[in-house]
Amino acid sequence: MIENASEMNPKAGMRAWIGFCALALPALLVSIDVSVMILALPHIGADLGANGVEQLWIMDIYGFMLSGFLITMGTWGDRIGRRKLLMLGSMGFCAASLAAAFAESPDMLIAARALMGISGATVAPSSMALISNMFHDHKERSLAFGIWMACTMGGMALGPVAGGLLLEHYGWSAVFLMGVPVMALLLITAPVLLPEFKASETAKPDLASIVLSLAAILAVIYGLKELAADGIRPVPLLIVPAGAALGMLFIRRQRRLHDPLMDLRLFRNTSFSTALGGMFGITLTGAVMIYIAQYLQLVQGLPPFRAALWMLPSVIASMTGMLLSPIIARRIRPAHLIAFGLAVSGSGCLMLLDAKAETGFASLVAGYVLFNLGTSPLVSLSGDLAVGSAPREKAGAAAAMLQTSGEFAFALGVAVLGSLGTYVWQRSIAASVPPDLPDAEALLAADSLAGVMAEAENMPGGIGSNLLDAAYEAFAASMHAVAAASAIIMFGVAALILVKLRHLQPIGMMRAHVPEPQ
8 A cells, every 4th residue: 555655744834945045055155165175276375375285284174174073063963953053063164264265374274174174064964954854745855855965066066167266256265255145144044944953862972982983084084085195105004994993993882872973773774874875885986077177177188167167067967867856756766766877877987988088078078977967866865865764863963974974985986996097097108108218217107197297398399299198098098997997886886776775665655564674
Protein backbone atom coordinates (compact mmCIF):
# COMPACT_ATOMS: atom_id res chain seq x y z
CA MET A 1 0.00 0.00 0.00
CA ILE A 2 1.39 3.37 -1.05
CA GLU A 3 0.23 6.61 0.46
CA ASN A 4 1.11 10.23 -0.04
CA ALA A 5 3.37 11.46 2.75
CA SER A 6 2.45 15.10 2.15
CA GLU A 7 -1.01 14.43 3.54
CA MET A 8 0.50 13.96 7.00
CA ASN A 9 2.93 16.92 6.87
CA PRO A 10 1.76 20.51 6.43
CA LYS A 11 3.21 22.59 3.63
CA ALA A 12 5.44 25.54 4.45
CA GLY A 13 4.09 29.07 4.21
CA MET A 14 5.51 32.18 2.56
CA ARG A 15 7.42 33.11 5.72
CA ALA A 16 9.36 29.84 5.61
CA TRP A 17 10.35 30.34 1.97
CA ILE A 18 11.46 33.94 2.60
CA GLY A 19 13.47 32.70 5.56
CA PHE A 20 14.96 30.03 3.32
CA CYS A 21 16.21 32.75 0.95
CA ALA A 22 18.01 34.29 3.93
CA LEU A 23 19.75 30.92 4.45
CA ALA A 24 20.65 30.34 0.79
CA LEU A 25 22.53 33.60 0.24
CA PRO A 26 25.13 33.01 2.99
CA ALA A 27 25.68 29.49 1.67
CA LEU A 28 26.49 30.97 -1.74
CA LEU A 29 28.80 33.51 -0.14
CA VAL A 30 30.74 31.05 2.03
CA SER A 31 31.36 28.84 -1.01
CA ILE A 32 32.46 31.78 -3.15
CA ASP A 33 35.01 32.71 -0.49
CA VAL A 34 36.64 29.27 -0.86
CA SER A 35 37.55 29.84 -4.53
CA VAL A 36 37.55 33.61 -4.98
CA MET A 37 41.16 33.84 -3.78
CA ILE A 38 42.41 32.07 -6.91
CA LEU A 39 42.44 35.38 -8.80
CA ALA A 40 42.82 37.76 -5.87
CA LEU A 41 45.96 36.22 -4.37
CA PRO A 42 48.54 37.70 -6.79
CA HIS A 43 47.14 41.21 -6.22
CA ILE A 44 47.12 40.74 -2.44
CA GLY A 45 50.66 39.39 -2.46
CA ALA A 46 51.95 42.38 -4.43
CA ASP A 47 50.08 44.96 -2.33
CA LEU A 48 50.91 43.52 1.11
CA GLY A 49 54.35 42.19 0.22
CA ALA A 50 53.43 38.61 1.16
CA ASN A 51 56.07 35.99 0.45
CA GLY A 52 55.31 32.55 -1.00
CA VAL A 53 54.63 30.86 2.34
CA GLU A 54 52.39 33.71 3.53
CA GLN A 55 50.41 33.59 0.27
CA LEU A 56 49.83 29.87 0.73
CA TRP A 57 48.46 30.45 4.23
CA ILE A 58 46.28 33.33 3.02
CA MET A 59 44.84 30.95 0.44
CA ASP A 60 44.47 27.80 2.54
CA ILE A 61 43.75 28.90 6.12
CA TYR A 62 40.09 29.63 5.33
CA GLY A 63 39.45 26.10 4.06
CA PHE A 64 41.43 24.54 6.91
CA MET A 65 39.39 26.32 9.59
CA LEU A 66 36.11 25.78 7.74
CA SER A 67 36.62 22.03 7.49
CA GLY A 68 38.15 21.69 10.94
CA PHE A 69 35.25 23.31 12.81
CA LEU A 70 32.30 21.81 10.91
CA ILE A 71 31.68 18.87 13.25
CA THR A 72 32.10 21.01 16.36
CA MET A 73 29.76 23.71 15.06
CA GLY A 74 27.16 21.21 13.85
CA THR A 75 26.91 19.59 17.28
CA TRP A 76 27.01 22.92 19.13
CA GLY A 77 24.15 24.19 16.99
CA ASP A 78 22.05 21.20 18.02
CA ARG A 79 22.82 21.98 21.68
CA ILE A 80 22.76 25.79 22.02
CA GLY A 81 20.30 26.55 19.21
CA ARG A 82 20.80 26.49 15.45
CA ARG A 83 19.55 30.02 14.80
CA LYS A 84 21.62 31.37 17.69
CA LEU A 85 24.81 29.74 16.38
CA LEU A 86 24.09 30.93 12.85
CA MET A 87 23.71 34.52 14.05
CA LEU A 88 26.90 34.31 16.11
CA GLY A 89 28.73 32.97 13.07
CA SER A 90 27.31 35.74 10.88
CA MET A 91 28.55 38.41 13.26
CA GLY A 92 31.97 36.82 13.32
CA PHE A 93 32.02 36.58 9.52
CA CYS A 94 31.12 40.27 9.15
CA ALA A 95 33.83 41.36 11.58
CA ALA A 96 36.44 39.09 9.98
CA SER A 97 35.51 40.24 6.46
CA LEU A 98 36.00 43.89 7.44
CA ALA A 99 39.34 43.05 9.06
CA ALA A 100 40.43 41.18 5.91
CA ALA A 101 39.36 43.99 3.58
CA PHE A 102 41.44 46.55 5.47
CA ALA A 103 44.34 44.29 6.42
CA GLU A 104 47.69 46.07 6.37
CA SER A 105 49.96 43.03 6.68
CA PRO A 106 49.97 39.36 5.62
CA ASP A 107 49.72 38.22 9.26
CA MET A 108 46.62 40.35 9.82
CA LEU A 109 45.00 38.94 6.69
CA ILE A 110 45.83 35.35 7.65
CA ALA A 111 44.26 35.87 11.08
CA ALA A 112 41.16 37.44 9.53
CA ARG A 113 40.81 34.59 7.01
CA ALA A 114 41.11 32.06 9.86
CA LEU A 115 38.24 33.75 11.73
CA MET A 116 36.21 33.83 8.50
CA GLY A 117 36.67 30.07 8.17
CA ILE A 118 35.63 29.38 11.77
CA SER A 119 32.58 31.63 11.37
CA GLY A 120 31.75 30.12 7.98
CA ALA A 121 31.70 26.66 9.57
CA THR A 122 28.47 27.65 11.35
CA VAL A 123 26.58 28.28 8.09
CA ALA A 124 26.28 24.81 6.50
CA PRO A 125 25.26 22.66 9.50
CA SER A 126 22.99 25.32 11.01
CA SER A 127 21.31 26.11 7.68
CA MET A 128 20.73 22.50 6.67
CA ALA A 129 19.41 21.64 10.12
CA LEU A 130 17.06 24.65 10.05
CA ILE A 131 15.79 23.57 6.63
CA SER A 132 14.81 20.22 8.14
CA ASN A 133 12.89 22.12 10.85
CA MET A 134 11.19 24.59 8.48
CA PHE A 135 9.98 22.16 5.80
CA HIS A 136 8.05 19.12 6.99
CA ASP A 137 6.56 18.14 3.63
CA HIS A 138 9.03 15.76 1.98
CA LYS A 139 8.69 17.29 -1.48
CA GLU A 140 9.25 20.81 -0.21
CA ARG A 141 12.13 19.78 2.03
CA SER A 142 13.86 17.97 -0.82
CA LEU A 143 13.41 20.99 -3.12
CA ALA A 144 14.78 23.34 -0.44
CA PHE A 145 17.82 21.14 0.07
CA GLY A 146 18.34 21.03 -3.69
CA ILE A 147 18.26 24.81 -4.02
CA TRP A 148 20.57 25.21 -1.01
CA MET A 149 23.07 22.70 -2.42
CA ALA A 150 22.90 24.47 -5.81
CA CYS A 151 23.90 27.69 -4.08
CA THR A 152 26.70 25.94 -2.21
CA MET A 153 28.21 24.17 -5.21
CA GLY A 154 27.54 27.06 -7.57
CA GLY A 155 29.39 29.44 -5.29
CA MET A 156 32.59 27.40 -5.64
CA ALA A 157 32.53 27.79 -9.42
CA LEU A 158 31.32 31.40 -9.42
CA GLY A 159 34.15 32.49 -7.12
CA PRO A 160 36.74 33.08 -9.87
CA VAL A 161 34.18 34.92 -12.04
CA ALA A 162 33.06 37.16 -9.17
CA GLY A 163 36.67 37.70 -8.20
CA GLY A 164 37.61 38.71 -11.73
CA LEU A 165 34.84 41.30 -11.94
CA LEU A 166 35.57 42.81 -8.53
CA LEU A 167 39.33 42.91 -9.07
CA GLU A 168 38.92 44.60 -12.43
CA HIS A 169 36.79 47.43 -11.08
CA TYR A 170 37.34 47.79 -7.33
CA GLY A 171 40.51 46.05 -6.13
CA TRP A 172 41.06 43.09 -3.83
CA SER A 173 39.41 44.62 -0.74
CA ALA A 174 36.04 44.35 -2.49
CA VAL A 175 36.44 40.56 -2.57
CA PHE A 176 36.00 40.53 1.21
CA LEU A 177 33.52 43.41 1.51
CA MET A 178 30.92 41.67 -0.67
CA GLY A 179 30.11 39.35 2.23
CA VAL A 180 29.26 42.07 4.74
CA PRO A 181 25.80 43.11 3.42
CA VAL A 182 24.73 39.48 2.93
CA MET A 183 25.58 38.51 6.50
CA ALA A 184 24.10 41.76 7.82
CA LEU A 185 20.83 40.93 6.05
CA LEU A 186 20.84 37.50 7.69
CA LEU A 187 21.35 39.05 11.11
CA ILE A 188 18.40 41.39 10.59
CA THR A 189 15.97 38.80 9.22
CA ALA A 190 16.92 35.68 11.21
CA PRO A 191 15.08 36.58 14.46
CA VAL A 192 11.89 37.22 12.50
CA LEU A 193 11.95 34.56 9.79
CA LEU A 194 13.90 31.60 11.17
CA PRO A 195 12.67 29.24 13.90
CA GLU A 196 14.88 28.28 16.80
CA PHE A 197 15.57 24.67 17.61
CA LYS A 198 17.88 22.89 20.02
CA ALA A 199 17.93 19.43 21.48
CA SER A 200 15.75 19.10 24.56
CA GLU A 201 18.46 17.34 26.57
CA THR A 202 21.96 18.75 26.18
CA ALA A 203 25.16 17.82 27.94
CA LYS A 204 28.28 19.89 28.43
CA PRO A 205 30.44 19.67 25.26
CA ASP A 206 33.32 17.23 25.65
CA LEU A 207 36.46 19.34 25.30
CA ALA A 208 38.71 16.36 24.58
CA SER A 209 36.47 15.33 21.65
CA ILE A 210 36.58 18.86 20.23
CA VAL A 211 40.38 18.98 20.43
CA LEU A 212 40.77 15.50 18.92
CA SER A 213 38.39 16.24 16.03
CA LEU A 214 40.09 19.52 15.19
CA ALA A 215 43.59 18.02 15.38
CA ALA A 216 42.64 14.99 13.28
CA ILE A 217 40.80 16.90 10.55
CA LEU A 218 43.35 19.71 10.25
CA ALA A 219 46.32 17.32 10.26
CA VAL A 220 44.94 15.03 7.57
CA ILE A 221 43.71 17.81 5.27
CA TYR A 222 46.89 19.86 5.71
CA GLY A 223 49.09 16.83 5.02
CA LEU A 224 47.11 15.83 1.93
CA LYS A 225 47.22 19.37 0.54
CA GLU A 226 50.99 19.54 1.08
CA LEU A 227 51.52 16.17 -0.59
CA ALA A 228 49.39 17.27 -3.54
CA ALA A 229 51.22 20.58 -3.89
CA ASP A 230 54.86 19.55 -3.37
CA GLY A 231 54.97 15.78 -3.75
CA ILE A 232 56.13 13.22 -1.21
CA ARG A 233 58.08 14.87 1.61
CA PRO A 234 58.82 13.55 5.12
CA VAL A 235 56.81 16.06 7.19
CA PRO A 236 53.41 15.80 5.42
CA LEU A 237 53.97 12.07 4.97
CA LEU A 238 54.13 11.77 8.77
CA ILE A 239 51.34 14.28 9.45
CA VAL A 240 48.68 12.33 7.54
CA PRO A 241 48.99 9.05 9.50
CA ALA A 242 49.34 11.04 12.72
CA GLY A 243 46.05 12.77 11.93
CA ALA A 244 44.48 9.41 11.07
CA ALA A 245 45.63 8.03 14.42
CA LEU A 246 44.05 10.99 16.22
CA GLY A 247 40.90 10.32 14.23
CA MET A 248 40.82 6.73 15.48
CA LEU A 249 41.20 7.98 19.05
CA PHE A 250 38.33 10.40 18.42
CA ILE A 251 36.10 7.60 17.12
CA ARG A 252 36.93 5.34 20.08
CA ARG A 253 36.05 8.16 22.48
CA GLN A 254 32.72 8.80 20.73
CA ARG A 255 31.77 5.15 21.19
CA ARG A 256 32.32 5.40 24.94
CA LEU A 257 30.55 8.73 25.56
CA HIS A 258 26.86 8.83 26.48
CA ASP A 259 26.41 12.13 24.60
CA PRO A 260 29.17 12.15 21.93
CA LEU A 261 30.28 15.06 19.78
CA MET A 262 29.69 12.87 16.70
CA ASP A 263 26.96 10.25 17.05
CA LEU A 264 28.25 7.21 15.15
CA ARG A 265 24.82 5.58 15.38
CA LEU A 266 23.77 7.77 12.46
CA PHE A 267 25.78 5.50 10.17
CA ARG A 268 23.36 2.66 10.88
CA ASN A 269 20.84 4.44 8.67
CA THR A 270 21.31 3.27 5.08
CA SER A 271 20.25 6.57 3.49
CA PHE A 272 22.62 8.56 5.68
CA SER A 273 25.67 6.33 5.22
CA THR A 274 25.10 5.91 1.46
CA ALA A 275 24.66 9.65 0.94
CA LEU A 276 27.94 10.32 2.75
CA GLY A 277 29.72 7.55 0.86
CA GLY A 278 28.35 8.72 -2.48
CA MET A 279 29.29 12.35 -1.89
CA PHE A 280 32.73 11.26 -0.70
CA GLY A 281 33.20 9.29 -3.92
CA ILE A 282 32.20 11.98 -6.39
CA THR A 283 34.08 14.71 -4.50
CA LEU A 284 37.26 12.67 -4.95
CA THR A 285 37.07 13.70 -8.60
CA GLY A 286 37.48 17.40 -7.79
CA ALA A 287 40.97 17.24 -9.34
CA VAL A 288 39.25 17.24 -12.76
CA MET A 289 38.24 20.88 -12.21
CA ILE A 290 41.83 21.84 -11.41
CA TYR A 291 43.16 20.15 -14.55
CA ILE A 292 40.54 21.77 -16.76
CA ALA A 293 41.28 25.22 -15.33
CA GLN A 294 45.00 24.68 -16.00
CA TYR A 295 44.30 23.35 -19.49
CA LEU A 296 42.29 26.44 -20.40
CA GLN A 297 44.90 28.84 -19.05
CA LEU A 298 48.21 27.12 -19.82
CA VAL A 299 47.50 25.00 -22.90
CA GLN A 300 44.89 27.21 -24.55
CA GLY A 301 46.52 30.41 -23.29
CA LEU A 302 43.32 32.00 -21.94
CA PRO A 303 43.53 34.68 -19.21
CA PRO A 304 41.96 33.62 -15.89
CA PHE A 305 38.72 35.52 -16.34
CA ARG A 306 38.08 34.13 -19.84
CA ALA A 307 38.94 30.67 -18.60
CA ALA A 308 36.36 31.09 -15.84
CA LEU A 309 33.78 32.15 -18.43
CA TRP A 310 34.40 28.97 -20.46
CA MET A 311 33.73 26.99 -17.27
CA LEU A 312 30.41 28.80 -16.70
CA PRO A 313 28.32 26.46 -18.94
CA SER A 314 29.17 23.59 -16.60
CA VAL A 315 28.15 25.73 -13.62
CA ILE A 316 24.82 26.57 -15.24
CA ALA A 317 24.24 22.90 -16.11
CA SER A 318 25.07 21.82 -12.56
CA MET A 319 22.81 24.39 -10.89
CA THR A 320 19.97 23.60 -13.31
CA GLY A 321 20.32 19.90 -12.61
CA MET A 322 20.30 20.48 -8.84
CA LEU A 323 17.15 22.56 -9.06
CA LEU A 324 15.31 20.04 -11.25
CA SER A 325 16.47 16.83 -9.54
CA PRO A 326 14.12 17.05 -6.51
CA ILE A 327 11.19 17.59 -8.88
CA ILE A 328 12.15 14.70 -11.18
CA ALA A 329 12.71 12.47 -8.15
CA ARG A 330 9.02 12.83 -7.28
CA ARG A 331 8.26 10.47 -10.18
CA ILE A 332 11.47 8.44 -10.47
CA ARG A 333 13.13 6.51 -7.68
CA PRO A 334 16.09 8.52 -6.35
CA ALA A 335 18.46 5.58 -6.85
CA HIS A 336 17.60 5.38 -10.56
CA LEU A 337 17.90 9.13 -11.09
CA ILE A 338 21.20 9.41 -9.22
CA ALA A 339 22.74 6.37 -10.91
CA PHE A 340 21.70 7.59 -14.36
CA GLY A 341 23.19 11.00 -13.60
CA LEU A 342 26.48 9.50 -12.47
CA ALA A 343 26.60 7.41 -15.65
CA VAL A 344 26.23 10.67 -17.60
CA SER A 345 29.01 12.18 -15.49
CA GLY A 346 31.27 9.20 -16.16
CA SER A 347 30.56 9.56 -19.88
CA GLY A 348 31.55 13.22 -19.62
CA CYS A 349 34.87 12.16 -18.10
CA LEU A 350 35.45 9.86 -21.07
CA MET A 351 34.72 12.76 -23.46
CA LEU A 352 37.62 14.64 -21.87
CA LEU A 353 39.93 12.01 -23.36
CA ASP A 354 39.39 13.67 -26.77
CA ALA A 355 40.96 16.93 -25.59
CA LYS A 356 44.49 17.23 -26.94
CA ALA A 357 46.91 20.14 -27.08
CA GLU A 358 45.71 21.33 -30.50
CA THR A 359 42.26 19.76 -30.86
CA GLY A 360 39.28 18.72 -28.78
CA PHE A 361 38.41 22.04 -27.14
CA ALA A 362 34.70 21.47 -27.85
CA SER A 363 34.92 17.97 -26.36
CA LEU A 364 36.51 19.38 -23.23
CA VAL A 365 33.78 21.99 -22.68
CA ALA A 366 30.98 19.53 -23.49
CA GLY A 367 32.55 16.78 -21.37
CA TYR A 368 32.89 19.11 -18.41
CA VAL A 369 29.24 20.15 -18.78
CA LEU A 370 28.16 16.48 -18.66
CA PHE A 371 30.55 15.84 -15.76
CA ASN A 372 28.86 18.51 -13.62
CA LEU A 373 25.33 17.90 -14.85
CA GLY A 374 25.56 14.19 -14.03
CA THR A 375 26.62 14.74 -10.45
CA SER A 376 23.80 17.19 -9.75
CA PRO A 377 21.12 14.62 -8.71
CA LEU A 378 23.33 13.14 -5.99
CA VAL A 379 24.53 16.55 -4.80
CA SER A 380 21.00 17.92 -4.78
CA LEU A 381 19.38 14.96 -3.03
CA SER A 382 22.23 14.20 -0.59
CA GLY A 383 21.06 16.84 1.89
CA ASP A 384 17.62 15.30 2.18
CA LEU A 385 19.03 11.76 2.20
CA ALA A 386 21.52 12.51 4.98
CA VAL A 387 19.99 15.27 7.09
CA GLY A 388 16.37 14.31 6.42
CA SER A 389 17.01 10.75 7.57
CA ALA A 390 18.62 11.81 10.88
CA PRO A 391 16.64 12.45 14.08
CA ARG A 392 15.64 16.12 14.40
CA GLU A 393 17.89 16.66 17.39
CA LYS A 394 20.90 15.36 15.37
CA ALA A 395 20.25 17.25 12.11
CA GLY A 396 23.08 19.73 12.65
CA ALA A 397 25.57 16.97 13.40
CA ALA A 398 24.41 15.04 10.32
CA ALA A 399 24.85 18.10 8.10
CA ALA A 400 28.31 18.70 9.52
CA MET A 401 29.35 15.10 8.77
CA LEU A 402 28.13 15.44 5.19
CA GLN A 403 30.11 18.63 4.65
CA THR A 404 33.22 17.33 6.41
CA SER A 405 33.27 14.17 4.29
CA GLY A 406 33.32 16.41 1.22
CA GLU A 407 36.27 18.41 2.55
CA PHE A 408 38.19 15.20 3.23
CA ALA A 409 37.35 13.75 -0.16
CA PHE A 410 38.41 16.85 -2.09
CA ALA A 411 41.79 16.99 -0.33
CA LEU A 412 42.31 13.24 -0.75
CA GLY A 413 41.25 13.34 -4.40
CA VAL A 414 43.63 16.18 -5.23
CA ALA A 415 46.45 14.30 -3.51
CA VAL A 416 45.78 10.86 -5.02
CA LEU A 417 44.50 11.76 -8.49
CA GLY A 418 46.96 14.65 -8.62
CA SER A 419 49.77 12.16 -7.92
CA LEU A 420 48.47 9.95 -10.72
CA GLY A 421 48.48 12.92 -13.09
CA THR A 422 51.98 13.89 -11.99
CA TYR A 423 53.25 10.36 -12.59
CA VAL A 424 51.84 10.30 -16.13
CA TRP A 425 53.20 13.80 -16.73
CA GLN A 426 56.71 12.86 -15.65
CA ARG A 427 56.72 9.71 -17.77
CA SER A 428 55.48 11.62 -20.82
CA ILE A 429 57.84 14.58 -20.48
CA ALA A 430 60.82 12.28 -19.84
CA ALA A 431 60.11 10.53 -23.15
CA SER A 432 60.00 13.89 -24.96
CA VAL A 433 63.15 15.60 -23.64
CA PRO A 434 66.35 14.62 -25.50
CA PRO A 435 68.89 13.42 -22.88
CA ASP A 436 71.74 15.34 -24.56
CA LEU A 437 69.89 18.68 -24.29
CA PRO A 438 71.94 21.11 -22.15
CA ASP A 439 68.95 21.97 -19.95
CA ALA A 440 67.48 18.45 -19.88
CA GLU A 441 68.03 18.04 -16.14
CA ALA A 442 66.16 21.24 -15.30
CA LEU A 443 63.30 20.33 -17.60
CA LEU A 444 62.95 16.86 -16.12
CA ALA A 445 63.00 18.36 -12.62
CA ALA A 446 60.08 20.67 -13.44
CA ASP A 447 57.01 18.92 -12.04
CA SER A 448 54.41 21.04 -13.80
CA LEU A 449 53.57 22.49 -17.17
CA ALA A 450 54.17 25.99 -15.84
CA GLY A 451 57.69 24.98 -14.79
CA VAL A 452 58.55 23.59 -18.23
CA MET A 453 57.11 26.70 -19.89
CA ALA A 454 59.39 28.87 -17.76
CA GLU A 455 62.45 26.79 -18.72
CA ALA A 456 61.53 26.63 -22.42
CA GLU A 457 61.30 30.41 -22.70
CA ASN A 458 65.08 30.66 -22.32
CA MET A 459 65.84 28.20 -25.13
CA PRO A 460 66.36 28.90 -28.84
CA GLY A 461 63.11 29.29 -30.76
CA GLY A 462 62.92 25.91 -32.49
CA ILE A 463 63.98 23.85 -29.48
CA GLY A 464 61.78 25.80 -27.07
CA SER A 465 58.77 25.54 -29.35
CA ASN A 466 59.17 21.77 -29.80
CA LEU A 467 59.54 21.28 -26.07
CA LEU A 468 56.41 23.32 -25.39
CA ASP A 469 54.45 21.18 -27.84
CA ALA A 470 55.70 18.06 -26.07
CA ALA A 471 54.84 19.56 -22.68
CA TYR A 472 51.32 20.38 -23.84
CA GLU A 473 50.83 16.78 -24.99
CA ALA A 474 52.26 15.47 -21.71
CA PHE A 475 49.83 17.64 -19.75
CA ALA A 476 46.93 16.39 -21.89
CA ALA A 477 48.01 12.81 -21.15
CA SER A 478 48.06 13.50 -17.40
CA MET A 479 44.60 15.07 -17.62
CA HIS A 480 43.36 12.00 -19.51
CA ALA A 481 44.64 9.72 -16.74
CA VAL A 482 42.80 11.75 -14.09
CA ALA A 483 39.62 11.83 -16.23
CA ALA A 484 39.72 8.05 -16.80
CA ALA A 485 40.17 7.39 -13.06
CA SER A 486 37.29 9.77 -12.33
CA ALA A 487 35.06 7.91 -14.80
CA ILE A 488 35.75 4.64 -12.97
CA ILE A 489 34.83 6.32 -9.66
CA MET A 490 31.59 7.71 -11.11
CA PHE A 491 30.47 4.34 -12.48
CA GLY A 492 31.41 2.66 -9.19
CA VAL A 493 29.39 5.13 -7.10
CA ALA A 494 26.45 4.70 -9.50
CA ALA A 495 26.48 0.95 -8.82
CA LEU A 496 26.69 1.57 -5.06
CA ILE A 497 23.67 3.90 -5.15
CA LEU A 498 21.61 1.43 -7.20
CA VAL A 499 22.23 -1.33 -4.68
CA LYS A 500 22.01 0.60 -1.40
CA LEU A 501 19.12 2.98 -2.16
CA ARG A 502 16.93 0.71 -4.26
CA HIS A 503 14.36 0.57 -1.44
CA LEU A 504 13.59 4.31 -1.60
CA GLN A 505 10.31 5.37 -3.19
CA PRO A 506 9.97 8.56 -5.27
CA ILE A 507 10.07 11.67 -3.09
CA GLY A 508 6.82 12.38 -1.30
CA MET A 509 5.67 8.76 -1.46
CA MET A 510 6.33 6.11 1.15
CA ARG A 511 5.47 2.47 1.52
CA ALA A 512 3.55 1.81 4.68
CA HIS A 513 4.82 -0.66 7.27
CA VAL A 514 8.10 -1.31 5.41
CA PRO A 515 11.02 -0.18 7.57
CA GLU A 516 14.21 1.06 5.97
CA PRO A 517 17.10 -1.43 6.13
CA GLN A 518 19.56 -0.66 8.91
